[in-house]
Amino acid sequence: MPGSRVQLGEIDPSRTPGLRGPGEQERAAAEAIHAQNVVALQDLQYRLWAEGQRSVLVVLQGMDTAGKDGTIRHVFGPLNPQGVRVVGFKQPTPEELAHDYLWRIHQHTPEKGRIVIFNRSHYEDVLVVRVHALVPEPVWRERYEQINQFESLLASNATTILKFFLHISKAEQKQRLQERLDDPAKRWKFSAGDLDERKRWGDYHEAYDDAISRCSTDHAPWFIIPADRKWYRNWAISSIVRGALERMNPEPPTPDFDPTTVTID
């Protein structure tokens, strides 16, 4: 919730808030609702695109293997690619580093009618940058406020912002990394660097605690999604995105002509 102080260490990544429990019955129900959400999202996206007046920015953050790629595939994959753009932010290039850290981000924010998904984002500039001390503390400290101002600018231009932290446990990450090692088809995704980051788990959680606490605002809320269970993650995120789009309730524009007077030769 905006304004409250978050401590990830106190949130169990295997919980299933909003559902009665994590049993097989709840799972089946959640999967069924997720499938309905996807169908609803297809219609809502079409209307958002047709309306062409507002946009949606989804930010996905999480530790390695937290499920960012899976979320993109399961929640946003079924949407019309013409209206959805996925932008992955990796290590900045020298040209990007020669600008302020929001410069490269701003180039990819959604235009009216569009849904854009950020796979990692400007939040890395208060996460990996902080954990590895890539800039001095006073520099990253002032970024929380800059980020809030930046997101406020986007919101004032009719962009709905939804930010999701995919919260997995360290044990779950271990298992997912091991799967990447064991499965030859997934092995290319494994990087030795992932293990270095894993060693800084506590530092990352501290950085996330701050980022989420300081940058959850009414116009750009953070949602902490317990993500050890993939089916719960998909249900939670598709439900939140669907709810947000239903509240936007986009409508195709009414034509500025009388269709009965038009003759096609």
Place this chain on the structure above:
Amino acid sequence: MPGSRVQLGEIDPSRTPGLRGPGEQERAAAEAIHAQNVVALQDLQYRLWAEGQRSVLVVLQGMDTAGKDGTIRHVFGPLNPQGVRVVGFKQPTPEELAHDYLWRIHQHTPEKGRIVIFNRSHYEDVLVVRVHALVPEPVWRERYEQINQFESLLASNATTILKFFLHISKAEQKQRLQERLDDPAKRWKFSAGDLDERKRWGDYHEAYDDAISRCSTDHAPWFIIPADRKWYRNWAISSIVRGALERMNPEPPTPDFDPTTVTID
């Protein structure tokens, strides 16, 4: 075929080359194969993305209502949006017009691992620009060669280029425009300007004849897709794209470490 002279007027947009006929039985078979193609494309795209060494550029052109949007939805919609980007080219902005016509195009060509779909493209600069005489004839005349050189540059950087002209009849367009008028949910897509373009049908076909004839090369072939039947169009395009990706046969990289020596703490 590269090198041969095309005359669209001699190609029936309701034909179904490659199939025995347009009957219900062939339709059912084509739809079943299309569904298989989509599943195969999902796997091929994953491998292209994992390999990260080559890319694919798909160009879609056609008269209004020819089915560019539908092709994107039915052929490329099921792919992972993380690996696919759709770029629509509309009327150029003043900044774009202040550069050469390939400047804005080049910014959107695919990087390694990616599939990019152009919904309209640099070909508009020898189509609408020619039909409406937006530049003098000597200027657009030299563009065919420039386009071939540009596409050759992309191909030499490991981009597979596939260009599709969606070929519909004037009667089919009339019907589709009428549907947009009649269906309140589609009416926003109707523009009075579409009727002006429709009046220049012959001029556009002439411009397409030239563009397709002059710019079909071994490394960037044009495919003329009879598109009055949407199911045929989907089958034809998904089959061609699938075939091209199968010939590329992308493979995830083999890791440069021995996975049995890695321990995850």
